[in-house]
Amino acid sequence: MIDIYSELTAIIDKDYVSNSKEELYMYGRDPGLMPAHEPEYVVMPTTVEEVQAIIRLANREKIAVVPKGGGLSLTGLVIPQKGGILLDMKRMDKIIEVNEKGGYAIVEGGTTHGALKSHLLKNYPHLRHSIPDSPPIATVVANAVIHGQGRLTQQRGFNSDMVSGLEVVLPTSEICKIGSCAVSQYWFSKGPPLPDLSSLFFGWFGTTGVITKLGIKLYPCKKYRDPVLFLTDKAELVPDIMRKLGRTEMIEDLVVNAQPIPLRYKDNYYILFYITGDTEEEMEFKRKMCWSALWDYFEKREGGFVSLVPEMKAPMLSMPSKDTTRFADVSKGGGFEYSGPIAPIEKYPVYVKKLIDLAEKYGLFYSSAARMIDGGHSMMFSFSYTFNRADPQTMKRAKDALDEAAEFAIENGGVMWKPNLDEQKITMAKMDPNTLDLMMRIKKLLDPNGIMNPGNWEVSK
Amino acid sequence: MPKLQFDKARCSTCKAVSCLTKCQYLSLDAASAKKEWQKIINGEDSFVLEACTTCYACEEYCPHGNHPFYMIVDRQEEQGILPSPRPIITMWVNQCEPVGKFTVGLMQEKALSYCFLPHFNALAHGKLFEDIEYSVIFGQEFFCNAVYLHYAKTSLIRARLPGILDNIRKQGIKELICLHDECYATYASLAPAYGIEVPFKPVHYYEYLIERLKSLKGMVKPLGLKVAFQRNCSTRLIPQMDAVLDDLLKLIGVERIDRKYDRKNALCCAEIFRMGKGPDLADDVQKRNLDDMQASNPDYVVFNCPACWDSLAGKVAERGLQPIHIIDLCKLAIGEEQSLKLAKMEAEV
Numbered sequence: 001m002i003d004i005y006s007e008l009t010a011i012i013d014k015d016y017v018s019n020s021k022e023e024l025y026m027y028g029r030d031p032g033l034m035p036a037h038e039p040e041y042v043v044m045p046t047t048v049e050e051v052q053a054i055i056r057l058a059n060r061e062k063i064a065v066v067p068k069g070g071g072l073s074l075t076g077l078v079i080p081q082k083g084g085i086l087l088d089m090k091r092m093d094k095i096i097e098v099n100e101k102g103g104y105a106i107v108e109g110g111t112t113h114g115a116l117k118s119h120l121l122k123n124y125p126h127l128r129h130s131i132p133d134s135p136p137i138a139t140v141v142a143n144a145v146i147h148g149q150g151r152l153t154q155q156r157g158f159n160s161d162m163v164s165g166l167e168v169v170l171p172t173s174e175i176c177k178i179g180s181c182a183v184s185q186y187w188f189s190k191g192p193p194l195p196d197l198s199s200l201f202f203g204w205f206g207t208t209g210v211i212t213k214l215g216i217k218l219y220p221c222k223k224y225r226d227p228v229l230f231l232t233d234k235a236e237l238v239p240d241i242m243r244k245l246g247r248t249e250m251i252e253d254l255v256v257n258a259q260p261i262p263l264r265y266k267d268n269y270y271i272l273f274y275i276t277g278d279t280e281e282e283m284e285f286k287r288k289m290c291w292s293a294l295w296d297y298f299e300k301r302e303g304g305f306v307s308l309v310p311e312m313k314a315p316m317l318s319m320p321s322k323d324t325t326r327f328a329d330v331s332k333g334g335g336f337e338y339s340g341p342i343a344p345i346e347k348y349p350v351y352v353k354k355l356i357d358l359a360e361k362y363g364l365f366y367s368s369a370a371r372m373i374d375g376g377h378s379m380m381f382s383f384s385y386t387f388n389r390a391d392p393q394t395m396k397r398a399k400d401a402l403d404e405a406a407e408f409a410i411e412n413g414g415v416m417w418k419p420n421l422d423e424q425k426i427t428m429a430k431m432d433p434n435t436l437d438l439m440m441r442i443k444k445l446l447d448p449n450g451i452m453n454p455g456n457w458e459v460s461k
Numbered sequence: 462m463p464k465l466q467f468d469k470a471r472c473s474t475c476k477a478v479s480c481l482t483k484c485q486y487l488s489l490d491a492a493s494a495k496k497e498w499q500k501i502i503n504g505e506d507s508f509v510l511e512a513c514t515t516c517y518a519c520e521e522y523c524p525h526g527n528h529p530f531y532m533i534v535d536r537q538e539e540q541g542i543l544p545s546p547r548p549i550i551t552m553w554v555n556q557c558e559p560v561g562k563f564t565v566g567l568m569q570e571k572a573l574s575y576c577f578l579p580h581f582n583a584l585a586h587g588k589l590f591e592d593i594e595y596s597v598i599f600g601q602e603f604f605c606n607a608v609y610l611h612y613a614k615t616s617l618i619r620a621r622l623p624g625i626l627d628n629i630r631k632q633g634i635k636e637l638i639c640l641h642d643e644c645y646a647t648y649a650s651l652a653p654a655y656g657i658e659v660p661f662k663p664v665h666y667y668e669y670l671i672e673r674l675k676s677l678k679g680m681v682k683p684l685g686l687k688v689a690f691q692r693n694c695s696t697r698l699i700p701q702m703d704a705v706l707d708d709l710l711k712l713i714g715v716e717r718i719d720r721k722y723d724r725k726n727a728l729c730c731a732e733i734f735r736m737g738k739g740p741d742l743a744d745d746v747q748k749r750n751l752d753d754m755q756a757s758n759p760d761y762v763v764f765n766c767p768a769c770w771d772s773l774a775g776k777v778a779e780r781g782l783q784p785i786h787i788i789d790l791c792k793l794a795i796g797e798e799q800s801l802k803l804a805k806m807e808a809e810v
Contacts, residue, residue, distance in 0.1 A: 231548035264556035268548045291740055297546075298739065304546030307732045309771035310804035311579070 002061060008043055008085070011053040016044040016091065027068075027086045031328075032337040033387070033399045034076025034420050039066065039086035046091045048167065048175055048212040051109075055173040055210065058085060058451045066453045067206040069110065069142025072134050074337045075420035077146065077205045081455030087210065089139065095119050096213065099187070100127065103219070104164045106187055109141045109212045116140060117319070120218070127218040128152075130159050133320045133369075141211045146418040147203050149371050149380055151253045151319060152219060154246070154273075157374040160202040163190045167213035168201060171447035179215070187215030200442065205418075206453040208446045222276035224283050225252070227316035230271040230294060232303035235349040238269050238370075241303065242345050244293040245273055246376035250286040252276050256379075258352050259367035261330070269352070272316060330365050333388025337398065339405045339423065341414030345372065345379045354408050355383050362397040380417055383409070424457060463619045463655040467532055469502055471525040480519035480529035485728070486742075487512060498529075501536050510537050514738060515544055515611045516729050517697035520650075528654045530610070530697070537613035545737040550612045557608070559601045559624065565632060566597035572634045575599040576641035580767035583800045584788045585640060588680070589673050593638070602628045605639075605647035607695060611733050615655075622647070622657055630660040637661050638669045640788075642702075642765050643695035650698040667705045670791050674712050680795040683714020688790070689759040689782075690717050691750075691773060692727035693766035706765075709787070713794035720757040722750050732772035751776055761785045774803055 008017045018024075019041050028038030040063075045051050058065045064084025071078050080086055089110030096106040098120070107116060113129075114136025120127050130150030132143050143150075144160045156162055165179035165187035178197050179190040190198040200208050232241060238256055245251050254273040259265045275290065277283040297303030308316070315322060328336040343351065348370060359366035364385040371380045383405035387398040406416055406423045410430055416423040428436055440459060444450075481487060481494035487509065489497065500507040513533055520530040537544060557577060566572075573590070575581040575597055586594050603625060606618045626648075629637060639645035648663035674681055688710070696702065703724070710717050722728040728750040735743035754762050754777065762777045764770045764786050774784035789799040 231546070231552060233548045233551055262556070263558055263560070264552050266555045267551050288740075295739075301543045301546045302548070304549040304736055306549065306552065307735050307772065309768075310775070311771075314804065 004041060004057070004061065004063065004085075007057055008041055008054070011057070012043050012045055012050055016046075018042045027088070028079065030071050030074060030076055030079055031335070032074035032076055032420070033335075033395055033402065034079055037079050037081055038083065039080040040083045042086045042088055044088045044091045048169060051087065051092075051169045051210050051212055052173050052175060054085060054087065055169055055171065055451075059171075059173065059449050062449055063451065064454050065210075065451050067109075067210045069139030069145075070112065070135070070137045072138050073142075073146055073418050075418050075423070077418060077420070077456065078453070081421070081453075084451070084454075089141070089210075092212065097187075098124055098127070098218070100124060102186060102188055103127070104187055104215045104217050105129070106165070106213055106215050107140050109139070109210065109214070111140050112136060113138050113140055113143065113320075116216075124218070126221050128221045129216055129218055130156060130162055131319045132159065133324055135325065136320060140216055141214050144214060144216075145202060145205065145211065149373060151274075154254050154372045154375065155252060156217075156219070160198075161374075162217040163198060163202075163214060164188055164217050165190055165213075165215035166198055166201060166211055168209040168211050170209045171449070171452045175212075176209075181215065190215070200446065204443075205456045207443055207456050208452065210452075223278045224280070225274060225276045225317065226283060226287075227308060227313055228273050228275060228287070228290060229306040229308055229312075229316075230273075230303055231268045231306060232271070232297060233268050234302060235269060235352050237297065237302060238271070238348045238352075239345045241271055241294060241297065242348070242372050242379070243376045245271075245290060246372060248286075248289045248293050249375070250275060250289045254372040256348070256370040256372075257368065258355065258370075259327075260365075327367050327384065328386065330367075331386035331388050331394070333390050333394075335387040335389045335395065335398070336384055337387075337402060338382040338384035339402045339409065340380050340382045340417040341406070341409035342373070342378050342380050342417050343409065343412070343414035345370075345376055347412055347414065348379070348381065350412055351381045351383070351409065351414075354405060358383070358401040358405055359385065362401040364394075364398055364401055381409070381414070421455060425460070428457075428459060462616070463623075463657050465528060465531050465535055465615075466654060466656055468525075468527055471527045472498065472502060475525065477524070479522040479524060481509065483522040483725075484519060485726070486514045486516065501532060504536065504539065506540065507536075509533070510540060510542050513537070513544065514734055514742070515694075517610065517694040518725075518727075519697075521697040521700040521725065531615065531651070531654050534610050534613055534615050538615055542613055544611060544613050545733075549736050550614065553608060553612055554614065554617060557601050557604045557606065559604070559621065559628070561602070562600065563602050563628070564598070564600040566595040568598075568632045568634065569593065569596040570633060570635040572596040572598055572632065572637055574603060574629075574637050574639050574641065574644050576639075576644050577601060577604040578641055578767045580770065580786075580801055581640045584786055586800065587792055587797050588677060588795055589670065589788070589791060589797075598629065598632060598634070598637075605641070605644040607643045607647045607651055607698075610651075611694075611737070618651065619655055619657070622652060622655075626652070626657070626660055634661050636664055638664045638666055640666050641767065642666075642693060642699070645702070646695040646698035665699070665702050665705065666788070667702060667709050670788070671705070671709050671712060674709075674791060674794070677795055681713060682794060682796070684790070684794050685714050686760040686790075687716045687718050687758075688761045688763045688785075689720055689754040689757045690723050690763050691730065691754075691765070691769050692723060693764075693769045694729045694733070696727075696765065706787075709791070713791055715790060715794075718757045718759055720753050722753045728753075730766070730769040730772040732768070747773065747776065751780055754782060755780050761790065763787055763790055770801070778803055
């Protein structure tokens with residue numbers, strides 16, 4: 001009988017290998033609603049060679065491997081559906097390089113957004129990256145793997161669009177460079193002018209390999225940053241307002257919030273956007289352009305700007321936003337999850353109506369944040385519901401509401417973002433069969449033994 | 462529902478029609494003003510109802526105490542005029558709705574009202590408040606609701622105010638020291654104008670401070686400062702308190718500079734204008750006001766209203782002037798430090 005534990009401790013310092021019950025318990029679940037399933041081992045590598053050795057072992061023994069970043073997807077993407085080895089990437093946390101002139105940073109597979117933000121603030125305060133509104137322990141790699149969004153998404157697209165190169169351990173254990181770094185010492189492009197192979201690793205949830213290094217593009221920090229809040233009480237106006245603001249090309253981030261509490265949110269849609277600039281004049285110009293874009297709504301009294309006092313601005317300026325954490329405990333018991341379709345912004349009114357209908361149907365507290373992506377080509381719309389972890393009935397109601405939301409979102413033209421296993425199944429059922437076949441062939445080609453995060457992107461037999 | 466106690470006869474004999482002719486945002490001679498005002502009284506359409514910025518000043522300009530501003534707001538509401546966009550009004554209506562969560566301190570018969578303004582958490586401590594600082598009411602349940610005068614919602618004031626007054630009464634309060642000028646204006650002007658009985662004695666904090674400073678006489682050192690005063694909208698509802706402010710400032714050795722935009726010609730903080738009329742008017746009013754403050758070369762710019770503080774204190778500081786709340790000015794006179802300071806807002810990127 002092979003002693004996997006001993007083999008793992010031969011690869012990694014035994015302090016960073018575990019099969020103890022309490023640790024397997026923790027690694028067997030995430031903060032969302034998907035059922036728990038524990039791994040058999042947890043390992044915390046520090047080098048790419050260690051990762052490579054673990055993958056070799058897993059292939060030899062046909063054991064599942066689940067790479068994990070912050071574990072914050074809420075949709076159970078790193079719950080080890082078939083047990084095996086959970087590869088906790090936390091200790092691979094180095095910021096290897098910041099190329100100031102080239103405008104990118106190279107980080108290891110477990111480097112967190114919080115660490116990168118701190119490093120840039122301290123050493124390169126004129127540079128920034130796209131910070132997601134997840135807790136700062138979210139890792140840069142995992143966020144890109146799930147096509148996360150961040151504070152620069154309105155201007156620059158998904159966070160995965162801002163990647164500038166990868167180092168990957170393939171499921172068959174080879175170390176592979178992706179992008180310009182495959183032929184150059186510079187990490188300036190994840191694909192062009194070469195065939196863009198990076199798409200083999202984003203959106204696949206770790207089923208196609210383990211990203212051990214990632215280049216992420218950096219952008220200038222503006223001297224001034226100011227939140228602007230526009231309200232409307234008509235959901236049907238929201239898409240046009242988003243579009244008009246996007247087309248000014250004057251705004252940074254844009255998020256639309258819909259929720260019944262705190263009471264000031266009730267009965268309105270809160271369109272929060274940011275303007276940035278290097279001079280007061282630039283800020284004033286942008287402010288005026290935004291006012292001008294929305295003047296018709298103001299004149300018709302259908303929308304208005306809120307004068308923000310410092311106490312209101314402070315949480316809006318904080319990055320990441322702490323509102324998500326506060327929202328998570330609205331129902332007390334600390335649970336929340338959201339279904340987040342990526343969809344055309346014109347779908348906002350039907351989605352928000354469904355959000356509220358489902359909250360009423362299942363007796364849940366709701367919230368939605370819709371972030372505009374890439375100037376308005378799409379949005380991420382979150383159907384968010386809270387639940388009490390000590391109350392299984394509420395958890396079931398929340399799960400039922402989210403399942404129904406996902407089906408509705410897909411029926412209405414959306415594509416689920418970081419889908420849980422149930423949502424993956426709905427997505428694959430709806431997918432063009434040839435596309436699905438291509439996906440499965442790619443997966444099989446890269447991971448012939450099916451060891452990488454099994455259960456995800458799998459067609460039921 | 463309580464109704465405005467308005468005397469048409471007083472207006473019919475008024476020749477000056479000061480409520481409209483003195484308005485800083487209208488340009489009307491007495492004859493046109495009379496015509497428009499008559500329309501308003503009759504419940505007819507008048508451009509004044511749309512043009513009104515809700516600065517409250519006509520309430521002070523009326524020499525007959527006949528509540529022209531309250532009449533305008535009543536008429537705006539009757540005619541469905543929205544002084545601000547509907548969603549802004551909705552936000553205000555919802556966020557101040559009493560929901561049964563009472564935030565109170567160790568209540569005495571004499572109490573402080575923080576209204577719904579957290580600024581007083583910083584301000585209402587120290588020697589000036591030592592016997593009363595924990596006898597406090599705060600929040601929606603005690604919110605005076607006068608803000609709805611800006612939003613053509615006197616019906617909401619009339620509906621909510623009796624409950625608010627009852628909430629205060631239930632705390633056993635006999636004497637309520639209103640730290641927010643607008644609360645005092647509500648209890649001393651707005652409620653009586655609508656025949657709503659106030660079951661306690663409202664005390665303006667100017668009066669409280671005068672009494673308190675007199676009792677601390679030995680500690681008071683005249684400051685020898687010159688200040689520019691930022692007069693807020695609700696002072697227009699209680700113009701009699703302006704002389705009390707003069708007494709207070711005199712007591713601490715502070716000279717109120719006679720600048721262009723103070724007293725009856727005062728300009729409000731104008732942030733309400735931004736939400737109702739747009740940025741051009743608000744920016745213009747704020748610029749004229751700040752220019753005037755700067756030209757008067759004050760040691761401090763003194764604020765009465767926390768909302769004015771939020772709107773203007775930062776802009777005052779950007780011009781190299783020192784903003785301070787009246788309570789803090791009094792604290793300086795007894796050797797204490799300024800407690801309400803500008804929030805440090807650094808762009809986090």
